[in-house]
Amino acid sequence: MPASRLHRVAVLVLEGAKPLDVGIPAQVFTTRASMPYEVRVCGAAPGLVTGGDGLAYSVAHGLDALAWADIVFVPGYRFPDRDDPPRAVVDALIAAHDRGARLAAISTGAFALAATGLLDGRRATTHWHYTRALMARHPLVRVDENVLFVDEGSVLTSAGAASGIDLCLHILRGDLGVAASNHAARRLVAAPYRSGGQAQYVPRSVPEPLGERFAATREWALHRLGEPLTLDILARQAGVSPRTFSRRFVEETGCTPMQWVMRARIDLARELLERSQRSVEQIAADVGLGTGANLRLHFQRILGTTPSEYRRTFTKGE
Numbered sequence: 001m002p003a004s005r006l007h008r009v010a011v012l013v014l015e016g017a018k019p020l021d022v023g024i025p026a027q028v029f030t031t032r033a034s035m036p037y038e039v040r041v042c043g044a045a046p047g048l049v050t051g052g053d054g055l056a057y058s059v060a061h062g063l064d065a066l067a068w069a070d071i072v073f074v075p076g077y078r079f080p081d082r083d084d085p086p087r088a089v090v091d092a093l094i095a096a097h098d099r100g101a102r103l104a105a106i107s108t109g110a111f112a113l114a115a116t117g118l119l120d121g122r123r124a125t126t127h128w129h130y131t132r133a134l135m136a137r138h139p140l141v142r143v144d145e146n147v148l149f150v151d152e153g154s155v156l157t158s159a160g161a162a163s164g165i166d167l168c169l170h171i172l173r174g175d176l177g178v179a180a181s182n183h184a185a186r187r188l189v190a191a192p193y194r195s196g197g198q199a200q201y202v203p204r205s206v207p208e209p210l211g212e213r214f215a216a217t218r219e220w221a222l223h224r225l226g227e228p229l230t231l232d233i234l235a236r237q238a239g240v241s242p243r244t245f246s247r248r249f250v251e252e253t254g255c256t257p258m259q260w261v262m263r264a265r266i267d268l269a270r271e272l273l274e275r276s277q278r279s280v281e282q283i284a285a286d287v288g289l290g291t292g293a294n295l296r297l298h299f300q301r302i303l304g305t306t307p308s309e310y311r312r313t314f315t316k317g318e
Helices: 019-028 064-068 087-098 109-115 128-137 161-176 178-188 211-222 231-238 242-253 257-275 280-286 292-303 307-313
Strands: 007-012 037-042 047-050 056-059 071-074 102-105 147-151 155-158 201-203
Touching (some): 007 064, 019 037, 019 161, 037 056, 037 064, 071 109, 087 109, 102 109, 102 161, 109 128, 109 155, 147 161, 161 178, 178 257, 211 257, 242 257, 257 280, 257 307, 280 292, 280 307, 292 307
Parallel strands (some): 007 037, 071 102, 102 155
Antiparallel strands (some): 147 201
């Protein structure tokens, strides 16, 4: 993995904070020997913060934690479309961003980021129930209603609570690599990567009757990436016609079956590059891409780098 350093994570609890939204980053990035993160839960001031759904939070830190953190998470909170957070909170978020911290919103936490002006002209998302309210309150934000999360580099936003897990795993993947992200996903019993066709965001799953069957088909395919996986083979495994499978798969995942297979193969190649000394040619065969040239082509197209360059980022300092 990349030369490790301690990543400092602040979870900013605002009035009316949603319990799941607070717990997700706190649990994903919890301090442990295998994870180079330190987490501090904070509020506008140390002490008791009234949360949503009948809960309250006793936080040990105030806004000083934002000056300390490398990543600041803003969990969702109740009635975000009524009032902006206190001015001191907005100013602290702007100051954290200005000195290089990443700001990441879960669900309606996007409203707090929008209040800073940092989302103006940028893509963002939030819980589906509040997307129109976010558009109305902050018309300069390019709200995308149809994604799990949006990564704009220094500011990231996600949809509902479950997509907060996807966002955290995405950040973890960027910081520590695919192997660490997959390990965290297994610990959480979560999908390791709900991939769409684009590297910077993941399309939102649309609930539909065949969702569970297709989840099983995807799991089946993940164990056979080195084998031929055509549309006909996947459809036969799902028990539907290729046409029905293709249409419903796009509805469920936001990408075509073969786009999903390609991204899964690239993700497996990333993990093998991180964790093994196998050659690019060997890895290409392992993940079902045949030749090193084919792996390099798709690796560059999807990730914007080469397998060799990617591997080097995970061997520096070792």
